[in-house]
Amino acid sequence: MNELWLKARLYYEIFGQSDLLSEYQQAYLSVINKPITSAPLMAIDLEMTGLDPQQDQIISIGIVPIEPSLMPLSIPLAKAQQIMINIDGSVGQSAAVHGIVDHHLSSALTLSQAMEWFVEKTKGHILVAHHAPMDIGFLQSHLYKTNGRAIKLPFIDTLALEKQRLLRQHDVLKEGSLRLDACRQRYGLPTYSGHDALTDALACAELFVAQVNSIGDINTLSAAEFISI
Amino acid sequence: MKDDSELQPIQQFISALVPFDSLSDSSLVRCCQQLTIGYYSKTSKVVPLDESHPQLYIVRSGAFEVRDEQGELLDRLGEGDYFGFPSLLSGEKVSNQVQILEDSLVYHLDPDTFNYLRNESRVFDRFFNRAFAKRMRHQARFKAKDLTTTNRVNSLMSVDPLTIDCHASVSDAAKKMRLARVSSVLVIDNHKLIGILTDRDLRNRVLAEGFDGNLAVHQAMTTNPKRLSANALVFEAMLLMSEHGIHHLPIMAETPIDDNTEAPAVGMLTSTDILRGQSSQPLLLIGEIERQQDIDSLINVSKQIPVLLQNLISADARAEEVGRVLTSVTDALTRRLIILNQQILGAAPMAFCWLAFGSQGRQDQAACSDQDNGLLLAHEPDEHAKGYFNALSHAVCEGLDKCGYIYCPGDIMAQNPKWRLSLDKWQRHFESWLNAPEPKALMHASIFFDMRAVYGPQNLFEQLQNHVLERTKDNDIFLAGMAGNSLVESPPLGFFRKFVLERDGSEVKGMDLKHKGVALINDIARVYALSAGITEVNTPKRIRALMDANIINRKDALNLADAHEFIAHMRLANQGEQYTSQQDVTNYLKPQQMSSLIRHQLRDAFKVVHDAQSGLRMKFMRSY
Amino acid sequence: MDVQTLTYLIVGVTFALYIGIAIWSRAGSTKEFYVAGGGVPPVMNGMATAADWMSAASFISLAGIVSFTGYDGSVYLMGWTGGYVLLALCMAPYLRKFGKFTVPDFIGDRYYSQAARTVAVMCAIFICFTYIAGQMRGVGVVFSRFLEVDVETGVYIGMAVVFFYAVLGGMKGITYTQVAQYCVLIFAFMVPAIFISVMMTGHILPQIGFGAEMVDAAGNGTGVYLLDKLDGLSAELGFAQYTEGSKSMIDVFFITGALMFGTAGLPHVIVRFFTVPRVKDARVSAGWALVFIAIMYTTVPALAAFSRVNMIETINGPDSTGVSYKAAPEWIKNWEKTGLITWDDKNGDGNIYYTNGDANEMKIDRDIMVLATPEIASLPAWVIALVAAGGLAAALSTSAGLLLVISTSVSHDLLKKNLMPDISDKEELKYARIAAGLGVVMAGYFGINPPGFVAAVVAIAFGLAASSLFPAIIMGIFSKTVNKEGAIAGMLSGLFCTAAYIVYFKFVNPSANVSDNWFLGISPEGFGLVGMFINFGVAFAVTKVTKKIPDDVVAMVESIRFPKGSGEAQDH
Structure with a gap:
């Protein structure tokens, strides 16, 4: 059901369009009905100057692919990447959080370069993020800025998955129990000290692999069943 | 970007x-x-x-x-x-x-x-x-593999092949072949192998063609014969022979002496060698033993045993398995000898067991084992029965001796009336060792406690074994004596874990892998097994049983079993090497023959033995 | 060469000897040699047993205590000798037949209970600690004198030496090392005794000199018998008569009993009887051990008397009024450095004076008597050095044996069998070494803060053994009814009562430690026998009201007592 609805939405958006973004969405369509264990996935994480997609800007993007393997998923670090984006004005207060200082950004890409890079790298991959709506919101708004068109980006949210799982087990969620580190701990994953986009994307990728592993009969599930719209 | x-x-x-x-x-x-x-x-x-x-x-x-x-x-x-x-x-x-x-x-x-x-x-x-x-x-590293596919040529070939100069006459060649009782000779020109002369060549190219004996060898030989290197697989040799319809393969050294010359011939492999190699597989051999109808042909069959051992060694079989395979052949041979002799002497006047002690008992026989055996009789024999068992045991022991199991130097054999006893007398014998653990009694105990019935009713044997184990179990004073006895020798490691080598005058003999290695572990396992009343006598099985019963700590037990296998394997490999290079087969290993990796492992293994000895001293002698 | 250099030399030589023998016996004995040799001959084993047996207490303190208390001190001689005979002849053969190497193992099996074993292990450990404490004090005295340090430092040095010897050395428990130690210690004990005997009575054998007339410097008989002289001196100075004693009959009886039965319960000596393969040989070597022990024990009273006379005469001078401190003999000044002799010039006359009562100006520790005797008698320096080596030999052989018992009991019986069944051999060994180290440290502590002199500390160990282990062993062998509940209750109550009595009088309220306050006039040293009776009583009482002993155990007890085949081998 979910799958049909998703496909319908995407077809609707692509209809009549023939630009970079619709190719992107076309590629998306071809993977969402694959089993989750063989669908190309890409964990992402963004660092932003603030929390408002309309006002604040993306500073850096980390991407970490997740590939099918025997386990049944694995993460090749060779393809893990991170870019910095040149922003208008200064990083501001959030610099303290992610340790990115202005001069780091001097060698960075412009926003349109960055979006081009993002589209190219993640094309044909289903996006995975922790607390994904936020990151996706930023991406959509930035894509709008560069391409002048709003598009739908289907994604998998590890936070939502974890929430469902926990709710199935307990009825009450403790505060903070859905934070990335807290989720990771439940799967016996180590705590990472760094908090740049790349490390967080990796942390999210590992969490997702662990989540998939903890589900029985994974091979029968298609990617679409994980996707929130 | x-x-x-x-x-x-x-x-x-x-x-x-x-x-x-x-x-x-x-x-x-x-x-x-x-x-x-x-x-x-x-x-x-x-x-x-x-x-x-x-x-x-x-x-x-x-x-x-x-x-x-x-x-x-x-x-x-x-x-x-x-x-x-x-x-x-x-x-x-x-x-x-x-x-x-x-x-x-x-x-x-x-x-x-x-x-x-x-x-x-x-x-x-x-x-x-x-x-x-x-x-x-x-881990179980040394898996016994299928012999024909993993066996190397050098384990079957005859070494030092007969050679002759290419200008010699064929009659000289024929004489040489007759003298050496072989069917082929390698033809050499200026240290180079240029051909081979076989019985068939002499027949087809000399006699049938009407030449006389003065014909030069190079005119009659097969030139440029097919050849193989010494580390080729037997399998490859078989392939080559059947492909070219030949029965002789010169075997070359693995590497030439220098770049300009080719590798010298080091051996000769014939199709008979290969056949012999295959028939010495254990099951075939045991089957053959059981088919023999008289003692002489049994002795003949037993000649394959050393070949079997060599095959097992070159197949890199686990030492534990080599011991078991060889022992099962010995067991089969013993049983056949008993049966054949009973056909001559008639049925036994009472139930009896043929007991195997020592290495045969433990199922870890290796090269040149001697016999350690005895007879267990159901009850006290009368004069007639005494005569019968005397004749039987002498015949069997003699047969074993002729089959290559030399008489026991310590006279622990069934043909010695001292070790041909009724159940009651055996029990009393064991009790006397238990009650007075003197050095001699302990030495006997270390041989006799590794006992196994090779022939005869199992329940008779079990009566003896249970009786003995009941008394060794928890007999701390006897066990302390046994422990002390097994601590007299220690592994050949000196200060800073250097190997201690034995010398004979100025000549370095090396390390005694039996008496300062495997035997020490056998001793340790025996003391523990007796203390726990475990019926197994095979050392690895004893260790496993002790581990399962939680008498030896799991880690210690695994280490000890590994060390046993490793040292025993080193000993076998060393003996295999000595055998193929035609040296005396001994228990001595010279450290310079080892790679640094092996040295390191051997040192580890000896350290395990040393630690296990400390544990034994601590547990059974209350000392350290 | 001065005494100190000689002491270093002789102690060094004896240590080199022990180490040499240890190395020789490890390296030189291949299996063939070992088997051909047929084990250790009984005479040698007897010597080794004697070395195990004769501790620093026997060597250093026994003569001292006899010397100071005269007849009273002889309870130690009687008790220990009697105990040895009891152990060797009445108990060892039965335990051997049972096939158990250690006393706790016997008790654990006989009373079919891990709890009983554990209680026995605890008792054994407790007893051994007390015993080692006595040894440490003895070693401390030796070192303090010869290194000229105070006794506390002496104990520290002794601790280091014993630790090295017992935990790291790897030369303990080797029969021939112990034979050498026996030779050193008996030689060191006899040489000064013979010297003095010849000097004072003209007899070579001190045992004869003890009952003989004294001679003057020229060797002419004086017509005065040694013991008469001593009685006279004692009376003159206000001490009890040397040959009479001051203890009550009942106290003497109980102390002797406690020592005797305690001996039989001591764990480390029994083991020696089991290392001999044949029962007959074990008996013969026990006999030899008795002879070797007797050589020393019969010399003790003589040496004690000689040194007493010598001591009083050198301190108080020929006219029995004391000599000037400045002219005091060298040995007094030497021993003052250790703090074991103190002079308090009460009347201010500058003279030293020794007597019973308030006028006494000398405080002399009894433990120095054997060590000081050669000096008092002005014997050559090498004799003095030899005595030091002997004292050390006595302490080392005994403490090494005891430390082995304690440490293996802790690691094997307590940890491996009870608390950590999964530990590896290596860890077990590590814990044993740690236990031995702790044993040395604790013993050192009690060696510095002794509740009494060496022999008395040791006497307490015997008292504890008599009240706990001995009854359990005896009932184990000779009773078919006593069950595990009885045995455990008996051991605990015996040990507890005795320990409480001793702790009260020795630690809690030492000032009350006089015969008027004692239970039936029995001193803490003798209370072990009372504890033994309590143990017996409680055991039988508890047995009566608890479950009957299982049949297989009854059969087992019967088979132990079955006299034939207590392990006799048939020869073949």
Whole structure:
């Protein structure tokens, strides 16, 4: 059901369009009905100057692919990447959080370069993020800025998955129990000290692999069943 | 365009690991970029290993257990440990199972990067080689393999092949062949092998053509014969022979002496050699033994036993299995001798058991074993019965002697009336050793307590064994005596773990792998087994039983069993080498013959024996 | 050469000897040699047993205590000798037949209970600690004198030496090392005794000199018998008559009993009887051991008397009024450095004076008597050095044996069998070494803060053994009814009562430690026998009201007592 609805939405958006973004969405369509264990996935994480997609800007993007393997998923670090984006004005207060200082950004890409890079790298991959709506919101708004068109980006949210799982087990969620580190701990994953986009994307990728592993009969599930719209 | 900002948490973790800490920064970065990450959930129980893609597994978090095919625990792994390296290093198929104890995050390193790092850093390379060696000792490494497919040519060939100069006459060649009782001779010109002259050549090219004996050898020989190197497989030799319809293959040394000359011929392999090699497979041999109808032909069959041993050794069989195979042949031979002699002497006047002691009892016979046996009679024999068993035991012992099992120098044989006793007398004998553990009694005990009935009703034997074990169990004073006796010798390790070599005058004899190695472990296992009333007599089985009964700590038991196998295997391999190079077969190993890896492992094994001896002294003698 | 250099030399030589023998016996004995040699001959084993047996207490303190208390001191001689005979002849053969190497193992099996074993292990450990404490004090005295340090430092040095010897050395428990130690210690004990005997009475054998007339410097008989002289001196100075004693009959009886039965319960000596393969040989070597022990024990009273006379005469001078401190003999000044002799010039006359009562100006520790005797008698320096080596030999052989018992009991019986069944051999060994180390440290502590002199500390150990282990062993062998509940209750109550009595009088309220306050006039040293009776009583009482002993155990007890075949081998 979910799958049909998703496909319908995407077809609707692509209809009549023939630009970079619709190719992107076309590629998306071809993977969402694959089993989750063989669908190309890409964990992402963004660092932003603030929390408002309309006002604040993306500073850096980390991407970490997740590939099918025997386990049944694995993460090749060779393809893990991170870019910095040149922003208008200064990083501001959030610099303290992610340790990115202005001069780091001097060698960075412009926003349109960055979006081009993002589209190219993640094309044909289903996006995975922790607390994904936020990151996706930023991406959509930035894509709008560069391409002048709003598009739908289907994604998998590890936070939502974890929430469902926990709710199935307990009825009450403790505060903070859905934070990335807290989720990771439940799967016996180590705590990472760094908090740049790349490390967080990796942390999210590992969490997702662990989540998939903890589900029985994974091979029968298609990617679409994980996707929130 | 792309920012290569490293994955800090991963690099931090990897760079702190031995041996990755020895890598240069650039190698480390390269290594980290090549990793893939996998997650193993406890619910999937076993790590799926892709045989076509060996890789190094680095445990980031969680816990695993490595087990061999039989389910024996080899290793337990946690954060910062590795697995998968044995197949990476050896290229062999994965045979171990890795079980997932906890949800685990694992980094995978591909073979290319792994090999690159091995080339980069000696420390890195050495670390994994050592770990591999250690794992090898920990696992059933020396699998008995199918003999024809893994056997090497040099185990079957006759060494020092007959040669003749190409200008000699064929009659000289024929005389030489007659003298050496062989069917072929290698033809040499200026130290180079140029041909082969066989019986068939003499027939077809000399006699049938009407030449006389003065014909030069090079005119009659088969030129440029097919040849093989000494480490070729027997299988290849068979293939070559059937392909070309030949029966003789000159065997060349593996490497030439220098670049300009070709490797010299070191042996000759005939199709008869191959046949002989195959028939010495244990089951065939035992079957053959059981078919023989008279003692002489039995003795004849027994000539294959040394060949069987050589085959097993060159097939790299586990020492434990070699011992069992050889012993089962000895058992079969003994039984056949008893049956054949009973056909001559008539049925026995009472039930009896033929007892095997010592190495035959323990099922760890090796080259040139002597006999240790006795007779257990159901009750006290009268004069007639005495006469009967006297005749029977003499005939069997003599038969065994002729089959290559020399008479026991200590006269522990059934033909000695002292060891031909009724159940009651045997029991009293054992009791006397138990009650007065003097050195001589203990020496006897160490032979007699490893007993097994080769022939006769099992329940008669069990009556004796149970009686004895009931009395050894918890008899601390006797066990202290046994322990003391087994501590008289110690492994040949001196200060700073240097090997201690035995000398005979100025000549270095080497290390006695039997008396200062295997025998010590046999002794240790015996003391524990007697203390616990365990009926097994085979040392590895004893150790396993003791481990299962939680009498020896699991780790200690595994170490001890490994050390036993390793030292016994070294001893066999050494004897195999001595045999093929036509030296006297001894228990002495010279350390310079070993690679540094083997030295290291042997030292480890001796250290295990040393520690086990300390444990024995502590537990049974209350001393240290 | 001065005494100190000689002491270093002789102690060094004896240590080199022990180590040499240890190395020789390890390296030189291949299996063939061992089997051909047929084990250790009984005479040698007897000597080794004697070395195990004769501790620093026997060597250093026994003569001292006899010397100071005269007849009273003889309870130690009687008790220990009697105990040895009891052990060798009445108990060892039965235990051997049972096939148990250690007393706790016997008790554990006989009373079919891990709890009984554990209680026995605890008792054994407790007793051994007390015993080692006595040894440490003795070693401390030796070192303090010869290194001219105070006794506390002496104990520290002794601790280091014993630790090295017992935990790291790997030369303990080797029969021939112990034979050498016996030779050293008996030689060191006899040489000064013979010298003095010849000097004072003209007899070579001290045992004869003890009952003989004294001679003057020229060797002419004086017509005065040694013991008469001593009685006279004692009376003159207000001490009890040397040959009479001051203890009550009942106290003497109980102390002797406690020592005797305690001996039989001591764990480390029994083991020696089991290392001999044949029962007959074990008996013969026990006999030899008795002879070797007797050589020393019969010399003790003589040496004690000689040194007493010598001591009083050198301190008080020929006219029995004391000599000037400045002219005091060298040995007094030497021993003052150790703090074991103190002079308090009460009347201010500058003279030293020794007597019973308030006028006494000398405080002399009894433990120095044997060590000081050669000096008092002005014997050559090498004799003095020899005595030091002998004292050390006595302390080392005994404490090494005891430390082995304690440490293996802790690691094997307590940890491996009870608390950590999964530990590896290596860990077990490690814990044993740690236990031995702790044993040395605790013993050192009690060696510095002794509740009494060496022999008395040791006497307490015997008292504890008599009240706990001995009854359990005896009932184990000779009773078919006593069950595990009885045995455990008996051991605990015996040990507890005795320990409480001793702790009260020795530690809690030492000032009350006089015969008027004692239970039936029995001193803490003798209370072990009372504890033994309590143990017996409680055991039988508890047995009556608890479950009957299982049949197989009854059969087992019967088979132990079955006299034939207590292990006699038939020869073949």
